[in-house]
Amino acid sequence: MAIILGFVLAVVGFTLGTGVLGGIRVSMGLEYWSTDLSWTIGYPFALLGWLAGVGGWKYWATEWFGGTAAQTPKGVKRYFEWNMDHKVIGVQYGVTFVALLLLSGLAAMGIRYELMQPGMQLFTQDQYNAVMSFHGIGMVAVAVAIMLGAFGNYVVPIMIGAHDMAFPRVNALSYWLVPPVAIMLVIAVIMGGWDTGWTAYPPLSVLNKSGQVLFNLAVITFGLVSILGGINFIVTIVYERAPGMTWGRLPIFVWGAFAGSLIAFFFTQGFAAGLIMILLDRVANTSFFHAAEGGSPILYEHVFWFYSHPAVYVMVLPAFGAVLEVLSHMSRKPLYAYKWVVGAMLGIVALSGVVWAHHMFTSGMEDYLHAPFLVLTEMISIPTGIIFLAAIGTIWAGRLWMRTPMLFALAFIFNFTVGGLTGIYLADVPTDIHLHDTYFVVAHFHYTIMGGEIFALFAALYYWFPKMTGREFNETLGKIHFWLMFIGFQLVFIPMFQVGVKGMNRRVADYPDAYADFNRFISISGFVLGSSFIFFTANMILSWVKGRRAAANPWHATTLEWQVSSPPPEHNFEGTPVIESGPYEYGVPGAPKHAHIGPASAEHA
Amino acid sequence: MSTLNSAAEQVAQRRGLMxxxxxxxxxxxxxxxxxxxxxxxxxxxxxxxxxxAKCWAITVYFMHVSKLWRGEEAH
Amino acid sequence: MSRHVMIVGVLWVFFTALALAGAAAMNPFPTVGAEEAEFSDHAFRIMTFMGAPVFGFVIAALVYNIARFRSSGQPSEDGPPFKGGGMIPRAWLGVTTALAVVVMIYPGLTGLAEMRSDRSYDLEVNVTGYRWSWSAQYPDGEFTSNEIVLPKDQRVRFNVTAPAGDVLHSFWVPAFRLKIDAVPGQTNYLWITPTELGDGANDAAFRVQCAELCGLNHAGMRMNVRVVEPDEFEAWVAEKAGN
Amino acid sequence: MAATATLPHGREVDSSHAARRVRINRLGLWLFLASDGALFALFAASRFYIAGTAISPHLNQLLGLGITSLLLLSSFTAYRAETAFTHGNTSHGRMMLLATVLMGLMFFGGVVYEWSIAEFSPSEAYGTAFFSMTGMHAFHVVTGVFFLLLMWARSGDGKFTGGTNAWPIAAAVIYWHFVDVVWVFFYPTLYLLK
Incomplete structure (x- = not known):
């Protein structure tokens, strides 16, 4: 119901916004409708209407104007409208972004079908560019948001002994900004798409079809999601920790979420700034990127990568946290070199803001920028190395319980090693000048983002599935999913390194015949990889509906989220959580239990 | 202009003027x-x-940035 | 414990050798068509050579621990409580830092310096990228051509640009291993000395390929490249200029 | 009423639930401002990238100085408002809120007037910087005015008076100061260079 009301108010808002604009334009002797400008003006009104409709007014904003906020409903219904419980929001994020993951994955299957042989088969070149661009931004959105959105929201507050996030209403707001992003991207594709990939480089993005405007508006909104979420995590982790939960006792996933949030809240503005400049160039006649007037397309690349390189750490830092979390609990060993890992994560945060121009070695930017960005970029391998030390040290001589989440976590180590090492070729100018914008790059970032973050995502998903749904997942289906995905993944992306070096460039609908054999092999492997998601989806649906009831602590893990029922009670804890030692005291003689739930105190009653 | 209530307020307002x-x-x-x-x-x-210098003065004296780490003053 | 370390050590050597053999067997490079290509491939090989032991170590540790310490059922006890203080993290940090510094200096910074060292040229070609085609202009002969013909062993400078009002393109010839963006309103330069005869008609490495997404026909934005003997080049220039 | 704790320096700090909540909100607000500030900073940096330090000779310098002074004065009245509310002086606080709103609107009017008489277009390099930066800033001025008006309308019954109760006022005022801080940098960037 709330969603329908949201749609109606969005349409009303859009009509109102474009109507006022149209009225002004007509009175100035112009046409009523101007696609770029009308969308730009109408969209914010549509967004406000949508937010008000899905519950933002009823449960929040009415208070500002002297009204009384209503109580949110209970039961299944609460998942379909504005809700402030971080656990509900975590599930909402999880389901939404898994759906987007599958949709963008389907786009990838289309891409691989088209590239199976030279020439055009499935798509026209225009359609190919639209599908490829949708795959890009869809997957980037999933990668940025799913780890923090789904698992950050669900488990971080419980892990630190909090009853909710610091700003539950902002949390609800940031989730409900997500559906408009997805809807706008889909409308953009229906309107003919945009052909600039997810990077939206001008001048092409200033000159192309109006789908670009919808893309820009959607992604600016998505940036807001990321910023609000990031702020919420930082404040929650700073101020909502339970008594005894010192900074040195935070589970490593919380540190990962904290570090990722630090980047998200500060750097995301770079992408927004770049996209706003494109919009201004399109609708307000400015010249940010018009060479003839003194503007420069290279400005966009600087502004864009100022965010978009740190963005990969927004994706990967929480992933590091989740993987190390799973490795420690499922090896039944303390996390190796905990303090070093925390230092490494913060080191990555610090370095992430000063490496962006390694994406621009071939852009024609000033020569003197090459050397410093080469050096700074390669410095990132030092803190990243510490993460590997921790991963290996943690499994070393442990008791490795080879369940599905553990398999994904171990695969992460393998994939990220390949991704990390191949990154050095791209940081190094003499090789990057050749490899930039080839399939080598495609393979590299899929090894870090998909082989890294998405594998970590599945480790986290299987690991916390019993907690979030109260059901056990099917282990056999989980293992089939893992092996198909792992093997398919290697067979897709290893050959891509080679075809890239050989001379195949990225984002192409067609290629010279010389690369046909490689591409046929990659495409067939791609379908194997894609098929693994059938088993995943089946597993999720079947297990959620009729899986066995999960115990409170099926993994016998130490951290706080496993000390409460599955799923947790409404305010997370029946009593007061008490933290008495570090989170990973496996096998440490005489160590007190990490946490237990004490009797309810008056403070939280 | 309405009068100021307390001595404490007067001190604070005078600082603002400076x-x-x-x-x-x-x-x-x-x-x-x-x-x-x-x-x-x-x-x-x-x-x-x-x-x-202007930015520093506004953040410190007008925006009370130090309350971020010093907490709320008791009254 | 030392037995585990020893076995991992053996596996490390094994996987490193395997990685190196695999890299050697793949011979990933396209045709080497210029001095610059040898230079880039050399840097590539150096990094593969240095990366192989790192890769080998991680895989050795991973494989050994999975093989030796796996448990299909729920483990009945905790593992040994190593918390990772003391010398190991420090040593690790030292080694990874040293490796990073080495890669930064060689082939990184030294390579960068060498790439920039020679800016002389015998021949100049103005290259312009349009949506969606290339054009090459030979200033000496003052003619334009829709293929690039270069004399072997002569140093050439490409002046790469795109007209104001067009979009970004990128000038890339895989056989030469160099690329530079064609930016509207700005001229960027590439220096290349072709060392091998070649023709895009029978080797895809000898093609100009746009490497920056530029819209509809980005994939098809190619131009043929031919490297010929100097006298043949002179003849070609004379013929083109005469028309 | 309020629980207090004494720090080593002998300074008393409010540790009540309400004070805790204010502390949380305060950090959230500052993080938001830092993030927003990054956006402004990127636009300011872009100004130098595309137009160097050049300014248009057609700028009305006196108008620039005038609206700058107006915004600075409004920051002062905003400070007076917040201080009055925290010290329980609702009526003076509300008056100062109104004064701030008024000056904010006048500033906005000044920007609109300046846009209407500008003899340079947004398609020039400097014009691109000028119109985009002042436009973004003016948008923040309008939202700031909205928050201040909301606070004025809701503060009549005295529920924002004293200590932690005054937080909503303080939040709106901090936001207003932030808008002024942005202008502290934008004014020399856009008007005073050569």
């Missing part, structure tokens, strides 16, 4: 420097210093 006067003086200096100087690097440096 900060405002300092900001106003800095702004006037900025303007004079800008119309009278020809060297761009020197001008940029001076303006950066002046703007930095």
């Amino acid at each position: 900060v405002f006067l300092a900001l106003a003086v800095l702004t006037v200096i900025e303007y004079i420097v800008a119309v009278s100087l020809d060297s761009v690097p020197v001008l940029v440096a001076l303006l950066a210093v002046a703007a930095g």
Whole structure:
């Protein structure tokens, strides 16, 4: 119901916004409708209407104007409208972004079908560019948001002994900004798409079809999601920790979420700034990127990568946290070199803001920028190395319980090693000048983002599935999913390194015949990889509906989220959580239990 | 203008006035420097210093940035 | 414990050798068509050579621990409580830092310096990228051509640009291993000395390929490249200029 | 009423639930401002990238100085408002809120007037910087005015008076100061260079 009301108010808002604009334009002797400008003006009104409709007014904003906020409903219904419980929001994020993951994955299957042989088969070149661009931004959105959105929201507050996030209403707001992003991207594709990939480089993005405007508006909104979420995590982790939960006792996933949030809240503005400049160039006649007037397309690349390189750490830092979390609990060993890992994560945060121009070695930017960005970029391998030390040290001589989440976590180590090492070729100018914008790059970032973050995502998903749904997942289906995905993944992306070096460039609908054999092999492997998601989806649906009831602590893990029922009670804890030692005291003689739930105190009653 | 309630408020309000006067003086200096100087690097440096000082005064005295780490004062 | 370390050590050597053999067997490079290509491939090989032991170590540790310490059922006890203080993290940090510094300096910074060292040229070609085609202009002969013909062993400078009002393109010839963006309103330069005869008609490495997404026909934005003997080049220039 | 704790320096700090909540909100607000500030900073940096330090000779310098002074004065009245509310002086606080709103609107009017008389277009390099930066800033001025008006309308019954109760006022005022801080940098960037 709330969603329908949201749609109606969005349409009303859009009509109102474009109507006022149209009225002004007509009175100035112009046409009523101007696609770029009308969308730009109408969209914010549509967004406000949508937010008000899905519950933002009823449960929040009415208070500002002297009204009384209503109580949110209970039961299944609460998942379909504005809700402030971080656990509900975590599930909402999880389901939404898994759906987007599958949709963008389907786009990838289309891409691989088209590239199976030279020439055009499935798509026209225009359609190919639209599908490829949708795959890009869809997957980037999933990668940025799913780890923090789904698992950050669900488990971080419980892990630190909090009853909710610091700003539950902002949390609800940031989730409900997500559906408009997805809807706008889909409308953009229906309107003919945009052909600039997810990077939206001008001048092409200033000159192309109006789908670009919808893309820009959607992604600016998505940036807001990321910023609000990031702020919420930082404040929650700073101020909502339970008594005894010192900074040195935070589970490593919380540190990962904290570090990722630090980047998200500060750097995301770079992408927004770049996209706003494109919009201004399109609708307000400015010249940010018009060479003839003194503007420069290279400005966009600087502004864009100022965010978009740190963005990969927004994706990967929480992933590091989740993987190390799973490795420690499922090896039944303390996390190796905990303090070093925390230092490494913060080191990555610090370095992430000063490496962006390694994406621009071939852009024609000033020569003197090459050397410093080469050096700074390669410095990132030092803190990243510490993460590997921790991963290996943690499994070393442990008791490795080879369940599905553990398999994904171990695969992460393998994939990220390949991704990390191949990154050095791209940081190094003499090789990057050749490899930039080839399939080598495609393979590299899929090894870090998909082989890294998405594998970590599945480790986290299987690991916390019993907690979030109260059901056990099917282990056999989980293992089939893992092996198909792992093997398919290697067979897709290893050959891509080679075809890239050989001379195949990225984002192409067609290629010279010389690369046909490689591409046929990659495409067939791609379908194997894609098929693994059938088993995943089946597993999720079947297990959620009729899986066995999960115990409170099926993994016998130490951290706080496993000390409460599955799923947790409404305010997370029946009593007061008490933290008495570090989170990973496996096998440490005489160590007190990490946490237990004490009797309810008056403070939280 | 309505009267001020307490001695504490008077102290605080007087401090605000002092900060405002300092900001106003800095702004006037900025303007004079800008119309009278020809060297761009020197001008940029001076303006950066002046703007930095104004930013510092506003964040510290008007926005109470220190309450971020010192907590709320009790009354 | 030392037995585990020893076995991992053996596996490390094994996987490193395997990685190196695999890299050697793949011979990933396209045709080497210029001095610059040898230079880039050399840097590539150096990094593969240095990366192989790192890769080998991680895989050795991973494989050994999975093989030796796996448990299909729920483990009945905790593992040994190593918390990772003391010398190991420090040593690790030292080694990874040293490796990073080495890669930064060689082939990184030294390579960068060498790439920039020679900016002389015998021949100049103006290259312009349009949506969606390339054009090459030979200033000496003052003619334009829709293929690039270069004399072997002569140093050429490409002046790469795109007209104001067009979009970004990128000038890339895989056989030469160099690329530079064609930016509207800005001219960027590439220096290349072709060392091998070649023709895009029978080797895809000898093609100009746009490497920056530029819209509809980005994939098809190619131009043929031919490297010929100097006298043949002179003849070609004379013929083109005569028309 | 309020629980207090004494720090080593002998300074008393409010540790009540309400004070805790204010502390949380305060950090959230500052993080938001830092993030927003990054956006402004990127636009300011872009100004130098595309137009160097050049300014248009057609700028009305006196108008620039005038609206700058106006915004600075409004920051002062905003400070007076917040201080009055925290010390329980609602009526003076509300008056100062109104004064701030008024000056904010006048500033906005000044920007609109300046846009209407500008003899340079947004398609020039400097014009691109000028119109985009002042436009973004003016948008923040309008939202700030909205928050201040909301606070004025809701503060009549005295529920924002004293200590932690005054947080909503303080939040709106901090936001207003932030808008002024942005202008502290934008004014020399856009008007005073050569």
